[in-house]
Amino acid sequence: MSVSRISSRSRRLNKAQKLSVAGVSTLAAAALAFSLVPDDASATTEPQAASAAAPVAYTGSQTQSLKATGLGQNTTDQLVKSVDAAKAEEAAAKKKAAAKAEAKAKAVAEAKSKAAAKKKAEAKAKAAAKKRSAEKASRAADRKPVYANNLDGWIREALAIMDKKDIPGTYEGLHRNIMRESSGNPRAINNWDINAINGVPSKGLLQVIKPTFDYYHVKGTKHDQYDPVANITAAANYAADKYGSIDNVDSAY
Template sequence: MSVSRISSRSRRLNKTQKLSVAGVSTLAAAAVAFSLVPNDASATTEPQAAAAAAPVAYTGSQTQSLKATGLSQNTTAERLAKTADAAKAKEEAAKKKSAAKAEAKAKAVAEAKSKAAAKAKADAKKRSAKKASRAADRKPVYANNLDGWIREALSIMHEKKIPGTYEGLHRNIIRESSGDPRAINNWDINAINGIPSKGLLQVIKPTFDFYHVKGTKHDQYDPVANITAAANYAADKYGSIDNVDSAY
């Protein structure tokens, strides 16, 4: 065998040896790795559980970001609270305004009713005054004679509810005074006693004063005052002047 062949074989052996060594190393590494694998699945999760249980470490930028987020949340909460307060205050103000408006309206309605009532009362008073004025304007004017005196006396007697008729008055007036309002009796017992009978129906002063009708003159010689007083006396004593046919 030559030296060159020996050298070539030596080189091949060396290469084969190297491959063998590499293979052995690989197998050894695989065996080591296999020996490190746990026998059950729980052993596999322990590092994960340990990692999960371990405290999280935040960087400076992460800490600032979290703080900023917290501040932002606080600010948002404050804004929401302020917005809610503002809305509540606005609602209360609206309610107060509405209540004040309703109260003002009710007050205005009451004042309007009061004014309307006052106006109606004033108008009624004016109408009453006008009616009275028209009635006064329509007041009849009686003639200044026996017929006029009797008719005016009858009007007053009717108002005062004193009974009597035109015929009864006229009949007694003619008998007592012949229709002379200034007639006076100076010879009978009344005259002797100092209280002579006077006027159309010849009444004495005490009788005239007691039965005088309000609204007429306080004068025995006044025709209307004399007739109404005498008729009032006759109504009290005889029921009506119509029932008198002689001295009374």
């Protein structure tokens, strides 16, 4: 054999090898798809199976099938690595999805927990406010002054009520008029003046008649002309309306 013929054959062999290397991926994919198709599959479905096989993540037995295709150790190793990479990618995607779902569930649980804690705190604050209000009312009741059952006590209690009702008057003005009208006797009654003649005698500490007492009666006091505090407040209310204040009264009114 001549050197030129050997050289020509070497060139042809090298060209064939290059074509083989260029098409190794296509041949390998086709061989892989062929090895995974069931024995009873029809010839018409083989091309479809080959095209669909590329993105599949293979099992261990399918990986062994790759090694039995006879494609060569390097090609088989590359295919096995591709399968392992696809499986790893799929596992990572599942893990990421699971972590996302877990984070979402945790966020929902935390939101519910915060809402429940807020509701509980609001209820607790409301109960505490109610308790403080009750305690305040109780302390106010405990601090309610106790007035002496005498002229000084009656005047002071009447002044406290007058202050709340915005009825003007001072201790001096009340005491001065009481002493002139009844000398401090809450049961005093006038049976001789024109009012008595008309059937409506003046009564009590500040000697008010029944119609005047009824009209100027201060709510919260007894509806009784002889009651010292009720008599004083009604008379002071009447004097404020007619004279500006009980302090401005210095004679019969």
